[in-house]
Amino acid sequence: MMRWTRRKWLKATALAGSVGFWKKAHGQFGWMKPQGGGQRRRRFVPVKENNPAILRHDMNCERCGDCVAICQQVQTVYGHGKNPEEHECIYCGQCTAICWNHGVTERFHLQEVSQAIREKKEGKSKKTFVAITSPAVRVTLGEMFRMAPGTNVEGQLVTALKKLGFDHVFDATFGADLTVMEETAEFLEKLDAPDVPKPFFTSCCPSWVRFVELFFPEFRKQISTCKSPLRMQSAMIKSYFAQLQKIAPEEIVVVAVTPCTAKKYEATLAGEIPEMDYALTTRELGWWLMEWKIPFVELEETPFDSLLGKGSTAGTIFGNTGGVTEAVLRTAYFRLTGKKPPETFFSLSEVRGLEGLRKAEIDLGGRTIRVGILHGTGAAREYLKMAEKMPFDFVEVMACRGGCIGGGGLPTTEIPLTDSLRAARMQGLYATDRESPLRMSHDNPEIQKIYADFLHSPGSETARKYLHG
Numbered sequence: 001m002m003r004w005t006r007r008k009w010l011k012a013t014a015l016a017g018s019v020g021f022w023k024k025a026h027g028q029f030g031w032m033k034p035q036g037g038g039q040r041r042r043r044f045v046p047v048k049e050n051n052p053a054i055l056r057h058d059m060n061c062e063r064c065g066d067c068v069a070i071c072q073q074v075q076t077v078y079g080h081g082k083n084p085e086e087h088e089c090i091y092c093g094q095c096t097a098i099c100w101n102h103g104v105t106e107r108f109h110l111q112e113v114s115q116a117i118r119e120k121k122e123g124k125s126k127k128t129f130v131a132i133t134s135p136a137v138r139v140t141l142g143e144m145f146r147m148a149p150g151t152n153v154e155g156q157l158v159t160a161l162k163k164l165g166f167d168h169v170f171d172a173t174f175g176a177d178l179t180v181m182e183e184t185a186e187f188l189e190k191l192d193a194p195d196v197p198k199p200f201f202t203s204c205c206p207s208w209v210r211f212v213e214l215f216f217p218e219f220r221k222q223i224s225t226c227k228s229p230l231r232m233q234s235a236m237i238k239s240y241f242a243q244l245q246k247i248a249p250e251e252i253v254v255v256a257v258t259p260c261t262a263k264k265y266e267a268t269l270a271g272e273i274p275e276m277d278y279a280l281t282t283r284e285l286g287w288w289l290m291e292w293k294i295p296f297v298e299l300e301e302t303p304f305d306s307l308l309g310k311g312s313t314a315g316t317i318f319g320n321t322g323g324v325t326e327a328v329l330r331t332a333y334f335r336l337t338g339k340k341p342p343e344t345f346f347s348l349s350e351v352r353g354l355e356g357l358r359k360a361e362i363d364l365g366g367r368t369i370r371v372g373i374l375h376g377t378g379a380a381r382e383y384l385k386m387a388e389k390m391p392f393d394f395v396e397v398m399a400c401r402g403g404c405i406g407g408g409g410l411p412t413t414e415i416p417l418t419d420s421l422r423a424a425r426m427q428g429l430y431a432t433d434r435e436s437p438l439r440m441s442h443d444n445p446e447i448q449k450i451y452a453d454f455l456h457s458p459g460s461e462t463a464r465k466y467l468h469g
């Protein structure tokens with residue numbers, strides 16, 4: 001019975017939501033059909049042993065084929081490479097969100113993190129533990145404790161992480177604000193540059209970037225050079241924050257708490273500039289709280305720590321598809337005109353919603369910018385195949401349907417992952433933005449301070465060294 005229900009909602013909602021748009025707009029939906037020529041149909045998605053984000057647990061797998069359906073038909077990854085038998089994963093974790101038997105899961109970081117914190121509590125280590133929490137976590141973690149989807153548990157989340165043993169808890173909206181500052185400057189610079197092909201693509205979603213690298217490498221140079229918000233914020237914690245606190249960067253352990261399994265891959269990327277050490281999915285945090293018997297629902301509220309903790313709600317809406325675009329347009333308007341954008345910029349209906357592709361022409365004080373918003377790599381594939389027929393200046397792509405509020409590492413409960421669940425989570429983030437006095441990244445006093453003290457200006461040499469990859 002359960003399996004039938006899951007199949008039903010997968011086909012009726014996840015597929016239909018994306019396909020409907022393409023069918024209407026272009027009269028085609030060929031990407032729904034299994035790809036890969038005469039390839040034998042697999043009943044599970046193969047996962048390489050060295051996959052940094054995803055694990056397969058053969059003994060739990062019932063060969064139901066749900067992971068194949070979501071990976072091949074919705075995300076258009078499995079079976080779409082040159083060699084259909086050689087599966088290259090984009091780490092989005094949509095297979096882990098759909099598998100109720102734990103046949104496929106995230107690569108767990110929970111044990112290592114909880115062990116390291118336990119050692120500190122026992123006096124065996126003096127490391128400083130810093131947690132950064134992504135916007136989508138605050139409107140989804142409550143689902144694991146039977147709270148209504150979209151309930152904002154930001155205050156309890158900070159208290160819970162402090163109780164678990166973190167010394168500092170920062171809001172990743174600060175990293176999102178940094179991304180807005182850098183990405184806006186880069187976009188406006190490239191907008192008028194001769195010989196720079198259009199459109200300019202966002203880079204905050206690592207799975208989208210990997211999707212392009214694997215399937216459409218000809219577009220790679222058009223993706224922003226900005227690191228993801230969590231990578232930017234981790235780099236600032238291990239440099240600027242470490243200097244201020246007089247702590248050696250190697251004595252700081254940065255743990256991202258995120259909706260995203262691809263952040264586990266990002267935790268392996270740090271090179272010369274130290275970044276995050278671990279990434280816990282929202283699910284892992286929920287399991288940890290349950291294991292340590294922390295009464296999450298009853299916790300009092302604590303604000304995020306400041307000095308890298310304060311973010312604007314332009315950063316908060318990053319969790320929704322269209323949120324990056326809306327945040328960038330608010331700051332781009334200010335950069336081009338020197339004025340606060342009109343009220344319409346604080347609820348841009350054209351870029352909001354769950355259509356597979358949304359497009360808009362936005363007037364930035366006399367300059368019209370053509371924007372496109374895509375979510376789900378299936379929709380991105382269809383767009384990239386016909387990009388020249390849809391000229392845009394700026395295109396936002398998030399690999400998961402709905403954006404990060406549909407991330408692969410979010411709670412899987414008895415509530416089916418339908419578009420109404422995604423919409424409730426999205427409304428949770430938009431409500432936070434509506435009620436906020438700080439709705440533009442460039443107005444964030446901590447952003448102004450870090451540029452004055454350390455980064456100088458968006459796109460400066462220091463900013464490029466720490467914030468671009």
Ligand code: SF4
Pocket residue numbers: 091092204205206207208259260261262263398399400403404405406407408
């Ligand atoms: Fe991760 Fe968000 Fe991209 Fe999904 S949309 S892969 S959660 S960054």
